Amino acid sequence: MRTMRKTFLPFALPSISEEAIEEVAAVLRSGWVTSGPKVKQFEKEFSEFVGTTEAIALNSATAGLHLALEAIGLTENDAVITSSVTFTASAEVICYFGAAPLLTDVDPIHNIMTPKTLSDLIERECHWDGNILTHTVTGKKIRAVIPVHLAGYTCDMEEILKIIDRYNLYVIEDAAHAFPAKHKNKMIGAWGDFTVFSFYATKGITTGEGGMVTTNHREYANRIRLMRLHGINRDAYNRPGWYYEVVDAGFKYNMTDIAAALGIVQLHEANGFWARREEIALRYNSAFADIKGMKLPLPDENGKHSWHLYRVELDPKLAKIGRDTLVEELKERNIGTSLHFIPIFEHPYYKKTYNFNRKNFPNASKMYDMAVSLPLFAGMSDEDVEDVIYAVRELLR
Ligand SMILES: Cc1ncc(COP(=O)(O)O)c(C=O)c1O
Structure with a gap:
């Protein structure tokens, strides 16, 4: 435990x-x-x-x-x-x-x-x-x-x-x-x-x-x-x-x-940082594979993913808890998250200046309600990684 x-x-x-x-x-x-x-x-x-x-x-x-x-x-x-x-x-x-x-x-x-x-x-x-x-x-x-x-x-x-x-x-x-x-x-x-x-x-x-x-x-x-x-x-x-x-x-x-x-x-250290990021991302992917309603980031089948971020999406109909609750609960457990990104057309400046029609962005709009980025950086210890895995599984399994 x-x-x-x-x-x-x-x-x-x-x-x-x-x-x-x-x-x-x-x-x-x-x-x-x-x-x-x-x-x-x-x-x-x-x-x-x-x-x-x-x-x-x-x-x-x-x-x-x-x-x-x-x-x-x-x-x-x-x-x-x-x-x-x-x-x-x-x-x-x-x-x-x-x-x-x-x-x-x-x-x-x-x-x-x-x-x-x-x-x-x-x-x-x-x-x-x-x-x-x-x-x-x-x-x-x-x-x-x-x-x-x-x-x-x-x-x-x-x-x-x-x-x-x-x-x-x-x-x-x-x-x-x-x-x-x-x-x-x-x-x-x-x-x-x-x-x-x-x-x-x-x-x-x-x-x-x-x-x-x-x-x-x-x-x-x-x-x-x-x-x-x-x-x-x-x-x-x-x-x-x-x-x-x-x-x-x-x-x-x-x-x-x-x-x-x-x-x-x-x-000079970039390839080493990248290798560690990839290792963590793949560890997450295998640890989260059985979680219902959580879409995981796939390796880049057409190239090499930089693994800058580990973004997941929670389907509100299938996941045990919603994205906002997950963010709050992880914070309670001392784990930080972020959102990449609030779509451009949702920001007040762009809304009022350019009059974008939300209807033209069905996928971006959907993403906004479901996405969350979990901790991913080269300096994470194995313990840090396991803490994230444990907390996410506890909340979503
Ligand atoms: C997608 C994207 N483009 C551009 C930038 C701007 O980068 P900088 O802060 O170096 O100006 C950022 C920064 O976070 C970004 O995430």
Whole structure:
């Protein structure tokens, strides 16, 4: 008989090794703490890891999504398609430009954008004149699609890219959850025009706060490099003298060497973190296999799941207790959970500004009442894992 946990188990925690702490300390002692050699090294190693020619380090994934849209010259006359089940960052960056965010529904299993949900939206709300894809309601021109690899399960990039090509669009993958992940045999990061990773505290690897854009387009990469630091044509580390030129009104989105030093060590540890996450996810899957009304996350049959999150869904008709009760009861037992995500169209800002029709999102709406993310992070001990299993089985069996 297990007793209740004495300490609270959060749903996610970063794993910071002594080596990482030493590397960060070395930067702190070095006298160069902002963007410099560590950022360059992190970018180089990251691009090699995912297999792209370019990687640009930033202070968040949100900055990366913003600068990718800036690089393609998004304007207020444009619209961008993303998934209804994502964090606000994937949609808010579209609004920065006064452009319209359009949302696809998701599939009922993995809650991601699929070629079908994307095509459904295009057929329902857009007009193709053979050259330009227009949103019929707003008259705006569709420029890009932002698929989201939710929880680390990969979207069907091969088919989505066919749709992108058919309508002359850009694809900017939100891979905040997808490191390290593969679709088919290719790393996420090497598929689309741009891929954007997050190194937020709970992600596959962390720099505290941070992000990376990968691309094979040299020109766009250079535009992002320019705009991440005020539109200044030389970064401080490479500036030989006092002279520099501001060539555009840029942003302050650069990553620090303090963060990059942590990122480099985390990158070296990434495969180990991933292996532990997968081990825990598969242990959960076998321990929960006989629970009625609980849908479990499946391994990615088309690639490599990053196992960023362990999301389950409770069917209110079949499960012994509802999702909200499970969350409360687990909290009572010192086990943290989270929800990924409240659909974009449910948030007051998006509701009042864009007038989304809930009827167009049957799967996202259903998911919202049933999903919950259980603790999953590389630093979980076997005891932590067994505590979660015991509590969940006690409540749902
Ligand atoms: C799906 C998704 N996209 C984008 C982001 C934004 O990442 P960042 O916090 O690095 O800006 C997050 C962060 O949680 C996310 O979950």
